[in-house]
Amino acid sequence: GAVVSQHPSRVICKSGTSVKIECRSLDFQATTMFWYRQFPKQSLMLMATSNEGSKATYEQGVEKDKFLINHASLTLSTLTVTSAHPEDSSFYICSARRASSAGELFFGEGSRLTVL
Amino acid sequence: AQKITQTQPGMFVQEKEAVTLDCTYDTSDQSYGLFWYKQPSSGEMIFLIYQGSYDEQNATEGRYSLNFQKARKSANLVISASQLGDSAMYFCAMRGLRDSGGGADGLTFGKGTHLIIQP
Numbered sequence: 326g327a328v329v330s331q332h333p334s335r336v337i338c339k340s341g342t343s344v345k346i347e348c349r350s351l352d353f354q355a356t357t358m359f360w361y362r363q364f365p366k367q368s369l370m371l372m373a374t375s376n377e378g379s380k381a382t383y384e385q386g387v388e389k390d391k392f393l394i395n396h397a398s399l400t401l402s403t404l405t406v407t408s409a410h411p412e413d414s415s416f417y418i419c420s421a422r423r424a425s426s427a428g429e430l431f432f433g434e435g436s437r438l439t440v441l
Numbered sequence: 442a443q444k445i446t447q448t449q450p451g452m453f454v455q456e457k458e459a460v461t462l463d464c465t466y467d468t469s470d471q472s473y474g475l476f477w478y479k480q481p482s483s484g485e486m487i488f489l490i491y492q493g494s495y496d497e498q499n500a501t502e503g504r505y506s507l508n509f510q511k512a513r514k515s516a517n518l519v520i521s522a523s524q525l526g527d528s529a530m531y532f533c534a535m536r537g538l539r540d541s542g543g544g545a546d547g548l549t550f551g552k553g554t555h556l557i558i559q560p
Contacts, residue, residue, distance in 0.1 A: 359547040368532060369486075371547035384547075416484055420548070430536075430548060432478075432486035 328352055329421050331433030338409055339441055346404045346436045348419030354399040355421035359430065360392070363416040375402045409440040443468045445533050445551035453557050454523050461508070462518040462554050464533030470494075473537050475516040476548065477507065480530040489531075492516060520556075528558045 328351040338344050348358055357376055361369040373394050374382045381394035391413075393405040402421075406413050416437050420430040444467040454460045466475065477489040492500045492507045500507040508517040516535075520527060534548040 361547070363484075368550040368552045369548075371549070374547055418484075418486060420486075430476075430488075432488070435484040435486070437484070 329433040358402040443549040447551035451555040470537035
């Protein structure tokens with residue numbers, strides 16, 4: 326099956342620093358990638374949709390200047406949490422849609438961010 | 442707008458019994474896809490099963506089957522012969538499959554059901 330890899334899986338940073346999370350589709354081209362955020366014991370909330378070569382589309386309530394998304398190639402999307410604060414601590418998961426796939430999305434392993 | 446409702450926050454089931462996880466949805470889309478994912482404590486999302494809104498047959502994947510009742514807007518997941526390794530969070534999700542283009546939409550998730558299989 327298709328593989329999506331996220332890196333890093335865990336990151337701890339100081340308040341005020343920026344953190345970059347990578348999402349790679351390893352064996353397929355992903356025309357669209359999605360970034361989700363999951364709070365403890367809660368569901369996943371879609372943050373933004375990332376299309377290769379164009380600006381990301383953010384969901385309502387998500388600060389685009391806080392969560393920078395870049396989708397520079399068909400296999401890589403990055404999420405940068407800028408000037409991170411403790412309330413940004415969360416589990417971030419990406420998913421990718423294969424160009425030939427009708428419905429299925431493939432998820433990364435997730436990245437747990439802890440901001441001290 | 443799309444909405445997914447999972448009314449069971451948690452369920453305890455004896456090993457080897459069958460279990461049904463409820464999911465109802467609301468959408469104005471004519472075409473849509475319904476998904477079930479399993480999330481163990483490690484956090485990864487594991488795809489289980491998919492049902493398209495125009496699929497006439499209920500989807501099945503091994504021990505997983507989806508009881509799709511379109512008129513009632515329900516898409517319950519049935520796990521037969523439950524195993525200890527089935528203990529996890531289970532999320533129902535949907536995505537509109539619009540033909541108008543503009544790229545794919547992300548999934549809308551329900552709040553999840555925490556399934557615990559007891560020996």
